[in-house]
Amino acid sequence: DAMVIQNPRYQVTQFGKPVTLSCSQTLNHNVMYWYQQKSSQAPKLLFHYYDKDFNNEADTPDNFQSRRPNTSFCFLDIRSPGLGDAAMYLCATSRGNRGSTDTQYFGPGTRLTVL
Protein backbone atom coordinates (compact mmCIF):
# COMPACT_ATOMS: atom_id res chain seq x y z
CA ASP A 1 0.00 0.00 0.00
CA ALA A 2 1.15 3.51 -0.74
CA MET A 3 1.99 5.22 2.51
CA VAL A 4 4.01 7.63 4.61
CA ILE A 5 6.68 5.93 6.69
CA GLN A 6 8.59 7.40 9.60
CA ASN A 7 11.69 6.00 11.24
CA PRO A 8 12.36 5.44 13.98
CA ARG A 9 9.01 5.34 15.75
CA TYR A 10 10.69 6.14 19.06
CA GLN A 11 13.91 8.08 19.46
CA VAL A 12 15.78 8.84 22.65
CA THR A 13 18.56 11.40 22.61
CA GLN A 14 20.59 13.31 25.13
CA PHE A 15 20.35 17.01 25.76
CA GLY A 16 22.39 18.78 23.09
CA LYS A 17 23.12 15.66 21.01
CA PRO A 18 22.08 16.06 17.37
CA VAL A 19 19.33 13.80 16.13
CA THR A 20 17.83 13.07 12.71
CA LEU A 21 14.33 11.84 12.05
CA SER A 22 13.40 10.24 8.75
CA CYS A 23 10.29 10.28 6.58
CA SER A 24 9.68 8.47 3.32
CA GLN A 25 6.65 8.23 1.08
CA THR A 26 5.50 5.99 -1.71
CA LEU A 27 2.71 8.34 -2.79
CA ASN A 28 4.93 10.33 -5.15
CA HIS A 29 3.54 13.51 -3.64
CA ASN A 30 5.13 16.86 -4.37
CA VAL A 31 4.72 18.35 -0.92
CA MET A 32 6.16 17.07 2.35
CA TYR A 33 5.55 18.61 5.77
CA TRP A 34 7.04 18.33 9.24
CA TYR A 35 4.89 18.99 12.28
CA GLN A 36 5.70 19.06 15.98
CA GLN A 37 2.97 17.81 18.29
CA LYS A 38 3.31 18.12 22.04
CA SER A 39 1.17 16.18 24.45
CA SER A 40 -2.56 16.97 24.20
CA GLN A 41 -1.93 19.72 21.65
CA ALA A 42 -2.63 20.18 17.97
CA PRO A 43 0.20 19.63 15.50
CA LYS A 44 2.28 22.70 14.78
CA LEU A 45 3.79 23.12 11.33
CA LEU A 46 7.57 23.52 11.34
CA PHE A 47 8.27 23.68 7.61
CA HIS A 48 7.37 22.12 4.31
CA TYR A 49 8.89 21.35 0.94
CA TYR A 50 7.15 21.88 -2.32
CA ASP A 51 9.35 19.65 -4.44
CA LYS A 52 12.82 21.02 -3.53
CA ASP A 53 11.55 24.42 -2.52
CA PHE A 54 11.92 24.78 1.26
CA ASN A 55 9.39 26.86 3.22
CA ASN A 56 10.13 27.63 6.84
CA GLU A 57 7.46 28.80 9.26
CA ALA A 58 8.34 32.14 10.81
CA ASP A 59 8.38 30.83 14.38
CA THR A 60 10.32 27.62 13.75
CA PRO A 61 13.52 27.72 15.82
CA ASP A 62 16.87 27.72 14.01
CA ASN A 63 17.65 24.54 15.91
CA PHE A 64 15.41 22.71 13.45
CA GLN A 65 16.60 22.01 9.92
CA SER A 66 15.33 19.85 7.11
CA ARG A 67 16.64 18.11 4.02
CA ARG A 68 14.84 16.61 1.08
CA PRO A 69 17.36 14.77 -1.11
CA ASN A 70 14.71 13.38 -3.45
CA THR A 71 10.95 13.15 -3.89
CA SER A 72 10.59 10.16 -1.58
CA PHE A 73 12.63 11.19 1.46
CA CYS A 74 12.64 14.05 3.87
CA PHE A 75 14.70 14.45 7.05
CA LEU A 76 14.28 16.53 10.17
CA ASP A 77 17.53 17.48 11.89
CA ILE A 78 17.52 18.85 15.41
CA ARG A 79 20.98 20.29 15.95
CA SER A 80 20.98 20.66 19.71
CA PRO A 81 17.87 19.17 21.27
CA GLY A 82 16.59 20.75 24.43
CA LEU A 83 14.14 19.32 26.93
CA GLY A 84 11.42 21.44 25.34
CA ASP A 85 11.89 19.65 22.02
CA ALA A 86 10.53 16.39 23.40
CA ALA A 87 7.42 15.76 21.32
CA MET A 88 5.85 13.68 18.60
CA TYR A 89 7.12 14.65 15.16
CA LEU A 90 4.72 14.05 12.33
CA CYS A 91 5.52 13.90 8.65
CA ALA A 92 2.77 14.48 6.13
CA THR A 93 2.48 14.65 2.36
CA SER A 94 0.11 16.12 -0.15
CA ARG A 95 -0.14 15.81 -3.86
CA GLY A 96 -0.58 19.32 -5.06
CA ASN A 97 0.95 22.62 -5.84
CA ARG A 98 1.83 25.44 -3.50
CA GLY A 99 -1.41 26.84 -2.12
CA SER A 100 -3.22 23.65 -2.95
CA THR A 101 -6.06 22.53 -0.75
CA ASP A 102 -5.19 18.88 -1.25
CA THR A 103 -5.61 16.46 1.59
CA GLN A 104 -2.54 15.81 3.73
CA TYR A 105 -1.66 12.23 4.61
CA PHE A 106 0.22 11.62 7.82
CA GLY A 107 2.86 9.16 8.87
CA PRO A 108 2.69 7.38 12.24
CA GLY A 109 5.06 9.86 13.86
CA THR A 110 8.33 9.64 15.75
CA ARG A 111 8.17 10.19 19.49
CA LEU A 112 11.30 12.00 20.61
CA THR A 113 12.49 11.83 24.19
CA VAL A 114 15.28 14.14 25.36
CA LEU A 115 17.17 13.09 28.49
Add this chain to the structure above:
Amino acid sequence: AQTVTQSQPEMSVQEAETVTLSCTYDTSESDYYLFWYKQPPSRQMILVIRQEAYKQQNATENRFSVNFQKAAKSFSLKISDSQLGDAAMYFCAYVGSQGNLIFGKGTKLSVKP
Protein backbone atom coordinates in the same frame (compact mmCIF):
# COMPACT_ATOMS: atom_id res chain seq x y z
CA ALA B 1 -5.56 35.10 9.79
CA GLN B 2 -7.60 31.95 9.76
CA THR B 3 -8.50 30.27 13.04
CA VAL B 4 -10.18 27.00 13.98
CA THR B 5 -11.97 26.59 17.30
CA GLN B 6 -13.09 23.38 18.95
CA SER B 7 -14.97 24.34 22.06
CA GLN B 8 -15.29 20.83 23.52
CA PRO B 9 -11.99 19.58 24.98
CA GLU B 10 -13.59 16.26 25.90
CA MET B 11 -16.74 14.39 24.95
CA SER B 12 -18.17 11.06 25.94
CA VAL B 13 -20.68 8.80 24.19
CA GLN B 14 -22.27 5.47 24.91
CA GLU B 15 -21.51 2.69 22.47
CA ALA B 16 -24.07 2.58 19.63
CA GLU B 17 -25.23 6.11 20.36
CA THR B 18 -24.68 9.26 18.29
CA VAL B 19 -22.35 12.11 19.17
CA THR B 20 -21.66 15.47 17.54
CA LEU B 21 -18.33 17.27 17.79
CA SER B 22 -18.36 21.02 17.22
CA CYS B 23 -15.99 23.13 15.17
CA THR B 24 -16.10 26.75 14.10
CA TYR B 25 -13.62 28.64 11.98
CA ASP B 26 -12.88 32.12 10.88
CA THR B 27 -11.73 33.12 7.42
CA SER B 28 -12.20 35.79 4.81
CA GLU B 29 -11.54 33.36 1.98
CA SER B 30 -14.32 31.92 -0.13
CA ASP B 31 -12.50 28.85 -1.40
CA TYR B 32 -11.16 26.44 1.18
CA TYR B 33 -11.40 22.91 2.50
CA LEU B 34 -12.30 21.58 5.90
CA PHE B 35 -11.25 18.28 7.41
CA TRP B 36 -11.81 16.10 10.41
CA TYR B 37 -8.81 14.00 11.42
CA LYS B 38 -8.83 11.21 13.98
CA GLN B 39 -5.79 10.43 16.14
CA PRO B 40 -6.14 7.35 18.38
CA PRO B 41 -3.78 7.16 21.37
CA SER B 42 -0.22 6.55 20.18
CA ARG B 43 -1.43 5.91 16.69
CA GLN B 44 -1.43 7.55 13.31
CA MET B 45 -3.50 10.59 12.41
CA ILE B 46 -5.96 9.59 9.75
CA LEU B 47 -8.44 11.52 7.66
CA VAL B 48 -12.06 10.95 8.63
CA ILE B 49 -13.89 13.25 6.28
CA ARG B 50 -13.32 16.23 4.00
CA GLN B 51 -15.60 19.04 2.86
CA GLU B 52 -15.06 21.45 -0.01
CA ALA B 53 -16.41 24.91 0.83
CA TYR B 54 -17.98 25.35 -2.59
CA LYS B 55 -20.16 22.27 -2.11
CA GLN B 56 -23.45 22.80 -0.34
CA GLN B 57 -24.02 19.11 0.19
CA ASN B 58 -22.70 17.78 3.47
CA ALA B 59 -19.98 15.14 3.17
CA THR B 60 -20.69 11.64 4.45
CA GLU B 61 -18.40 8.66 5.03
CA ASN B 62 -20.26 5.64 6.37
CA ARG B 63 -21.08 6.44 10.03
CA PHE B 64 -19.43 9.85 9.85
CA SER B 65 -21.17 12.92 8.50
CA VAL B 66 -20.73 16.65 8.75
CA ASN B 67 -23.07 19.57 9.16
CA PHE B 68 -21.41 22.33 7.17
CA GLN B 69 -22.92 25.78 7.65
CA LYS B 70 -20.81 28.11 5.52
CA ALA B 71 -22.51 31.34 6.52
CA ALA B 72 -22.16 30.50 10.18
CA LYS B 73 -18.62 29.13 9.63
CA SER B 74 -19.53 25.97 11.42
CA PHE B 75 -18.36 22.44 10.61
CA SER B 76 -19.57 19.81 13.06
CA LEU B 77 -18.90 16.07 12.89
CA LYS B 78 -21.60 13.54 13.67
CA ILE B 79 -20.64 9.99 14.53
CA SER B 80 -23.53 7.55 14.39
CA ASP B 81 -23.63 4.12 16.00
CA SER B 82 -20.48 4.88 17.97
CA GLN B 83 -17.99 2.06 18.37
CA LEU B 84 -15.21 1.48 20.88
CA GLY B 85 -12.71 2.01 18.09
CA ASP B 86 -13.97 5.56 17.61
CA ALA B 87 -12.29 6.61 20.85
CA ALA B 88 -9.60 9.08 19.86
CA MET B 89 -8.62 12.72 19.65
CA TYR B 90 -10.50 14.42 16.84
CA PHE B 91 -9.03 17.47 15.14
CA CYS B 92 -10.92 19.86 12.94
CA ALA B 93 -8.69 21.49 10.34
CA TYR B 94 -8.85 24.17 7.67
CA VAL B 95 -6.77 24.67 4.56
CA GLY B 96 -7.04 27.69 2.33
CA SER B 97 -5.00 29.54 -0.23
CA GLN B 98 -1.76 29.26 1.76
CA GLY B 99 -1.96 25.48 1.61
CA ASN B 100 -1.14 25.03 5.29
CA LEU B 101 -3.39 23.01 7.56
CA ILE B 102 -4.69 25.00 10.50
CA PHE B 103 -5.81 22.72 13.31
CA GLY B 104 -8.19 23.24 16.17
CA LYS B 105 -7.04 22.17 19.63
CA GLY B 106 -8.86 18.88 19.40
CA THR B 107 -11.67 17.05 21.14
CA LYS B 108 -10.95 13.89 23.07
CA LEU B 109 -13.77 11.41 22.50
CA SER B 110 -14.37 8.55 24.92
CA VAL B 111 -16.73 5.70 24.08
CA LYS B 112 -18.34 3.84 26.95
CA PRO B 113 -19.24 0.18 26.52
